[in-house]
Amino acid sequence: MTVGVDGFPESRAAADWAAREAVLREAPLRLVHVEDWPHTPFMPAFGRLENAGPVGAEELRRGADAVLEEMTDDVRRRHPGLPVSARRMPGRAAAVLAVQAADSQMLVLGSRGRGAVEGFLLGSVGIATVGLTATPVVLVRPPREPVPAPAAPVAYRDVMVGVDVREDTDALLGFAFEEAARRGCAVRAVHGWSLPFAFGYAPQLDPGVRQEVADGIAEALSERLSSWRRRYPSVKAEERVLVGAPAVQVLYEAADADLVAVGRRIRRAPVGGHLGHVAHAVLHHATAPVAVIAHD
Incomplete structure (x- = not known):
C-alpha cells in the first residue's frame, strides 16, 4: 500500500x-x-x-x-x-x-x-x-469527526460500484467483489440512465419504450454480474437500474457506502487516461472514499 x-x-x-x-x-x-x-x-x-x-x-x-x-x-x-x-x-x-x-x-x-x-x-x-x-x-476525504484507533472488528457497509454496461467492466467489478469479500460486506451495482434526446416524445407516444429500455439495461447489468457472483458466492450482490442522470444517481447511492468504485478508460495516447463525467463528479462530490479503476 x-x-x-x-x-x-x-x-x-x-x-x-x-x-x-x-x-x-x-x-x-x-x-x-x-x-x-x-x-x-x-x-x-x-x-x-x-x-x-x-x-x-x-x-x-x-x-x-x-x-x-x-x-x-x-x-x-x-x-x-x-x-x-x-x-x-x-x-x-x-x-x-x-x-x-x-x-x-x-x-x-x-x-x-x-x-x-x-x-x-x-x-x-x-x-x-x-x-x-x-x-x-x-x-x-477527512472524516467529520476523528476516527478512533481500532479496538474491535469493523462492521463494513456496502461497496458501491457505478457500472456503465456499455464499457468493459471486468476490472471494475473484480475490484468491487474482491473488496466486498475482504470486508465481509455486500456489493451494490448501480447504473443510471435516461432516454437519449433522439427519442424525443417516444415515451409519450408509446409508454412501453421506457420500460423496454429499462429491461434491456437491467438484463445487461445482471449478465455483467453473473460471473462475479459465481466467483464470489459469499458476497451478496444487489443491482439497481435507476432513471436519471448517471452522475446524480451514482452520487445518491454513494451516500451510505463504505467505498465507492468507478472506472476510467485507459487511453493509449500522450493525452493520458480518460476520466468520464460520472467519475469526475463522484471524485468531486462523494463523501465516501472513491476508488478509480483503470480498464481498457
Whole structure:
C-alpha cells in the first residue's frame, strides 16, 4: 500500500485510511512525500499558513521530514505491528506517485473535493496521477469527526460500484467483489440512465419504450454480474437500474457506502487516461472514499 502525503489534513486522513486497509490486507504501508518544486511554496503543517511566503528548499525538506516522521509515528501508534516506511522524493508529483504505485496493491491520496483551495488532490496533480497509473487509486476525504484507533472488528457497509454496461467492466467489478469479500460486506451495482434526446416524445407516444429500455439495461447489468457472483458466492450482490442522470444517481447511492468504485478508460495516447463525467463528479462530490479503476 502506498499513500501520498503532504502535511495537509486530507493526506493525514488518507494515511489513516490506507493504514487500516494495509492491516486488512496484511500488507506493508509506504508513506511518500514528493518535493514538487516550485509548486509547494509552503505547507500548513510547517506553521506557514498565516504568513505564507517564500520558503527555502532546505527548510521545506526539514519540514517534510518532520511531517513524515510524525505521520509514521502516528500510524505505528494506531496500528501496532503494521510495517511502515516513509520516503521523501524529488520530481513531478504525479509521475513519482505513479511510479511508487506500480508495485503496490493500491495508491491512496487525500481529497479536498470541490471548491477548496488548490492543493494536493483534484487539482492538476491529482487528476494527472489518476491518469498515469493502472494501479487502483483511492481518494479519501477527512472524516467529520476523528476516527478512533481500532479496538474491535469493523462492521463494513456496502461497496458501491457505478457500472456503465456499455464499457468493459471486468476490472471494475473484480475490484468491487474482491473488496466486498475482504470486508465481509455486500456489493451494490448501480447504473443510471435516461432516454437519449433522439427519442424525443417516444415515451409519450408509446409508454412501453421506457420500460423496454429499462429491461434491456437491467438484463445487461445482471449478465455483467453473473460471473462475479459465481466467483464470489459469499458476497451478496444487489443491482439497481435507476432513471436519471448517471452522475446524480451514482452520487445518491454513494451516500451510505463504505467505498465507492468507478472506472476510467485507459487511453493509449500522450493525452493520458480518460476520466468520464460520472467519475469526475463522484471524485468531486462523494463523501465516501472513491476508488478509480483503470480498464481498457
